Amino acid sequence: MTFRTRFAPSPSGHLHLGHAFSAWTAWQAAQSASGAFILRIEDIDTTRCKREFEQSIFDDLIWLGLDWPLPVRRQSDHFADYAGVLETLRAKDLVYRCFKTRKEILEEIARAPHGVGDVYRGPGEPVSEEEEAERVERGEAFAWRLSLDRCRDHLGGGFDRMMFHDLDHGDQAADPLPLGDVILARKDVGTSYHIAVVHDDALQDVTHVIRGEDLKDVTPLHVLLQTVLDLPTPSYQHHRLLLDESGKRFAKRDRAATLNAMRSDGLSAQHVLDGFRT
Numbered sequence: 037m038t039f040r041t042r043f044a045p046s047p048s049g050h051l052h053l054g055h056a057f058s059a060w061t062a063w064q065a066a067q068s069a070s071g072a073f074i075l076r077i078e079d080i081d082t083t084r085c086k087r088e089f090e091q092s093i094f095d096d097l098i099w100l101g102l103d104w105p106l107p108v109r110r111q112s113d114h115f116a117d118y119a120g121v122l123e124t125l126r127a128k129d130l131v132y133r134c135f136k137t138r139k140e141i142l143e144e145i146a147r148a149p150h151g152v153g154d155v156y157r158g159p160g161e162p163v164s165e166e167e168e169a170e171r172v173e174r175g176e177a178f179a180w181r182l183s184l185d186r187c188r189d190h191l192g193g194g195f196d197r198m199m200f201h202d203l204d205h206g207d208q209a210a211d212p213l214p215l216g217d218v219i220l221a222r223k224d225v226g227t228s229y230h231i232a233v234v235h236d237d238a239l240q241d242v243t244h245v246i247r248g249e250d251l252k253d254v255t256p257l258h259v260l261l262q263t264v265l266d267l268p269t270p271s272y273q274h275h276r277l278l279l280d281e282s283g284k285r286f287a288k289r290d291r292a293a294t295l296n297a298m299r300s301d302g303l304s305a306q307h308v309l310d311g312f313r314t
C-alpha cells in the first residue's frame with residue numbers, strides 16, 4: 037500500500053514551532069517514501085476553533101514549503117459521519133451513558149482501592165435501563181464512555197493480542213487499560229477527537245500516523261477503536277516534542293514562537309527548517 041501520512045492540526049490558534057516540526061517530520065517522511073502527505077483540519081471543538089486560524093495554517097505551511105492535495109477535509113463538515121461511528125459502537129453495546137459529574141468521578145476514583153490518577157474504570161453498579169430512560173427524559177447531561185470490560189468481552193482473546201507497529205520501536209502491544217473508560221462523546225457534542233481521528237485516518241487511507249509523543253498514550257485506545265470498528269491499524273511514529281529555551285513545550289499563546297509572527301518579522305522559512313535538522 038502506498039505510504040500516506042497526514043498532519044492534522046486544530047485551528048484554535050496560530051501554529052507554533054512545535055506544529056511546524058510535526059508537519060515537517062510527516063512531510064519529510066512522505067517525501068523519503070515517495071508517498072503522500074495530506075492535511076486535515078481537526079475543528080470539532082467549534083467553540084475554540086476559528087476560520088481565521090484555519091487560513092493561517094494554510095498560509096504558514098505554504099510558507100514552509102509544504103504542499104498537499106485538495107480538497108482538505110474539515111472535520112466540522114462531517115459531524116454526521118462521527119455520529120454514525122457512535123451509533124455503530126452503541127449497536128455493538130460497547131459504550132454506556134455516564135451521568136456522573138467530573139467531581140463525582142474524581143471522588144469515586146479516590147475511593148477505588150487501586151485508583152491511579154484520574155482513570156475511571158467504569159461503574160461498579162450500572163444504571164438500570166429504567167433509571168437511564170428517566171434521566172434521559174429529564175434532560176440530564178451525560179457522556180458516552182467506551183466500556184473496556186465490554187470491549188474485552190466482545191473481542192475475547194483478541195483484546196490482549198492487540199498490536200501496532202511503531203516505526204521507531206517495532207511491534208508494540210496495544211494496552212488500553214491504563215486509560216480506563218474514556219469519554220467518546222457528550223450529550224451535546226456527539227463526538228470526540230478519538231472518534232474523529234480514527235474514522236478519518238481510515239477514511240483517508242492513512243498508512244502512517246506521525247505525530248508528537250504527547251499523543252503516544254492514546255494510541256492503544258485508537259488501536260482498540262480500530263479493532264472493534266473493523267478498521268485497519270496504521271503504523272505509528274511519535275516524534276520528540278520541540279521545547280522552548282526554558283525547556284517547556286511551545287504553546288499557541290507564545291506569540292513569538294508562532295509561524296505567523298516569524299513571517300511578519302521577516303524571518304525565512306529556511307531558518308526555521310534549519311533549526312529542525314540540528
Ligand code: GLU
Nearest residue numbers: 044045046078233247251
Ligand atoms: N488534532 C490534534 C492536535 O492538534 C492532532 C491529532 C493527531 O495527530 O492525531 O493536537
